[in-house]
Amino acid sequence: MIPVHGFEGAKVGVLGLGRSGLSAARALRDGGAIPVVWDDNAAARDKAEAEGFDTRDLQRAMDELSCLIVSPGIPHLYPTPNPVILAALQAGVPVDNDIGLFFQSLGVGWDMLDVTPKVIAITGSNGKSTTSALIHHLLEHVGRDSQLAGNIGRGVLDIDPLGEGSVVVLELSSYQTDLARSLTPDIAVFTNLSPDHLDRHAGLGGYFAAKRRLFAEGGPDRAIIGVDEVEGLFLAGQLSQGPTDDRVIRVSSGTKLTGPGWQVFARKGFLSEYRKGRQIASIDLRSVAGLPGAHNHQNACAAYAACRALGLAPRVIEAGLHSFAGLPHRSQIVGERGGVRFVNDSKATNVDAALKALQAFPRIRWVCGGLMKEGGLGALTPGLKNVAKAYVIGREADAFAMQLSGVETEVCISMERAVASAAAEAQDGEVVLLAPAAASFDQYDNFEKRGDDFMAQVNKALAAG
Template sequence: MITSTAWRGKRYAVLGLARSGAATVCALVASGAEVVAWDSDAQRCESLVESVQELAVNLDAVSLQIADLETIDLADFDAVIVSPGVPINKHPIAAKARAANVPIIGDIELFAQARAELPPHKVVGITGTNGKSTTTALIHHILETAGIPARLGGNIGLPILGQEPLPEGGVYVLELSSYQIDLTQSLDCDVAILLNITPDHLDRYADFQAYADSKARLFAMQLPDHTAIIGIGDAPSAAIARSLSARGEHLTKIAPGVCMDQSRWPSLQGPHNAQNALAAINAAQALGVPEAAIDRGLETFAGLPHRMQRIGERGGVAYVDDSKATNPESVAPALAAFDRIHWILGGLAKSDDLDACRPHFDRIAHAYTIGEAGPRFAELLRPHMPVDESGTLDVAVTTAAENARPGETVLLSPACASFDQFRDYEARGDAFRAAVEALS
């Protein structure tokens, strides 16, 4: 794990003990910090205590207390560390910390504080409303293809503090949500990437501009001679790029609609993946990766589960799992990537319209709506295409399979969150695969 002498002897409160929170506590305790931790899930608290007890075998002493942070005085703490899932715009811990004049940070900020003691390395930070997981994984894959030591972390993969430090010359590749950026104060990325900004997570921000401002902070933390790569296909991202124009050669703008030969990249199809690939290419070039290794990385990238993942073919019909597409803006590129689509959509809606998808309605042979948003989406789509209100995913898959013809695509790209019917988007994607595999 990553540790730091900067944390030794300090006192931290940690709220939220899922993967990143548990890794944070272990890293702090192993560094000689005093930690008070809490999670409303008692099982997580018990698991953390067991993990720290295992650590204690190799340490002279450890200091961990499990206590509800809302019941203790925070005045003498050096920081309150919260998991990104904690809504600091609403949670009482935020007001309590501010009243005690204690900073609220996350594990990425702790990583930033630990960097000075790590072997010389570089950091790539990737943010954006859509495409950041694919771009993060692609950059990591290109680096590994080139034989460069790399770690994947942040909003993807294992918690960064729980991983072993890289040797000299390594690269940490971090997917960063706006929530994580909000909790970070000093992460100076050698390469910072913004793919796009579209409305999302607005329950956590005063308005859309506040959400965009959160993304912009990734560049405010950078030294001006470090590389910034920004997609300028939307107005907020373009405005951020303009604000950085003084960086000159250290700023790369990616315009929408760039024509690229994607035929040799089987897992990077569609116009959105052209942008993702171009961002990754520019990042790799900034890191000094040879062009031949970049080409090999693009060709051999396997893609990510539930992100335009082709899961099979039945009777000449392709079945594609894009369950990660939880808003209309992230669905639009998937619709643009195929010609004759049987579109399965619905769930817990993040917006009341499908306007971002409208330019691609001519590609849809038939739509099948599911979940809470099903009736509303069916109403929106009926003037433009045949629609079945299927209600559930298994019914939608069965009906789509009956209607689809060879050469067509059955696409799960829901434009919604999954929580009305599934644990998360991954469970929804797994259910789609199971339904496809159950077809006769």
């Protein structure tokens, strides 16, 4: 655990007692603070009380608090602030989250270390989990002490104290970067941007602004920026002092990057690194089983750039790429029968992620649907040419299917029927792909549960022969 410093003897409110909230309360107490905690869920309060925490309505305790720590799922500004957060803002009580506490407390005791630990923080719309896990894997591959935390792996304050030359790899969502009062990574990565969480950020501009804080507030020593969207180009331009400034590493999937700076890009399945106008390395990604498709090649470029910024050699990174198995629910190969592959990409919860999944395979039996997000499905059009047929699930299946113009569709509602139909109709060389392009909450608690159901139905179909 990372004890939180700076609040010794002071009362600190903690709102929300899920993984990050309860972890923050423990770390505050370990650092000498007096946590006062609350969650609207009675079971969460009972769990906190069992650990000896003071559970109280925080609105009534606001005049006692030095700070309020908020869990990421609780809105602090849009669409409307949570009443407790609004009370804190009106009372002048600072509002922060566990990420801010982590960066505030991280460096205590580092003056005793010869090699200072590093923090790599990854944000973006799609690919940040795979990129984070891949960086962590590559570091472990070379024997570097590494911990994976934040929005993936362990809670950020639950990690072990950092030792000589160790690295923390943090996946950070827009909810986390938007509120953290302290953001000071050594290396920051921006994967890409596509519309998501727009209600929480009052539009795409607010969403991008939340991501941008990691770079503007954090001032990382090295920034790795995906430049396939205009927002990434803009961010790279803001951070760079000129064309030769190699503190910014530009990353692309599909576009050859030129110029005198530092670039890493993938084209036609090959990763290339250029620096000062010269090619430094090239890696064939086509045989890397854990990273199929152009979207995963972008993740590979970002992870490669982060590891190069830490001084790892290209050939060492290449070897590590081949041993990466991928993450569950992200282009995960579930099984194969009669030349038909079954792939679980349940994490493709928005249109951009689903489009990239559709573009990764030439002929697809597509399981899709769920709670549609703002903007509709029009952006999927470039990938629909790869779809042999769509099998639509979810409570909004009829409305979802109506937006898939020019594609044969079957309204299945349930995952069981969708997988059974797709498996029965799939031909040699085709892929049965779950890439929902929608949220899961109409039928499942989260995208993991949806992916688990897909895998269970696939295994059922495979067992039936």
